[in-house]
Amino acid sequence: MNLEDKLEETEIEGFCSQVQTFYCHNVVHNQLVQVTSSSVRLVSSSSGELRNEWHAPSDYSINVATANATQVLLSIRGGHLIYLEIGDGVLVEKKHADLKYDISCPDINPIEEYPN
Incomplete structure (x- = not known):
């Protein structure tokens, strides 16, 4: 939103x-x-830099x-389900499951309270 409360396009460097x-x-x-078709990118919201x-x-x-706020769940072609945890400047792959079929509708709820 700009100063006149109108939507405008913006670029985020990362x-x-x-x-x-x-x-x-x-x-x-x-x-x-x-999340894109090939990667998960973690970007600083204040500087816009790729972390x-x-x-x-x-x-x-x-x-x-x-x-x-703290987790990412990905369904990857070929029946792969990948669970990532988000930290301060890090994405950590915690689990990779190979399933018989592709997952079309993943859902993830937070396991515990996250820090501010």
């Missing part, structure tokens, strides 16, 4: 604007998360994503 964004969310430690990036395994693409 975001990849050349590809489609599947999911974008405010997360802990004053950060933003952007960390997780890449999907080669020859696979992210189909669906969801997140909350």
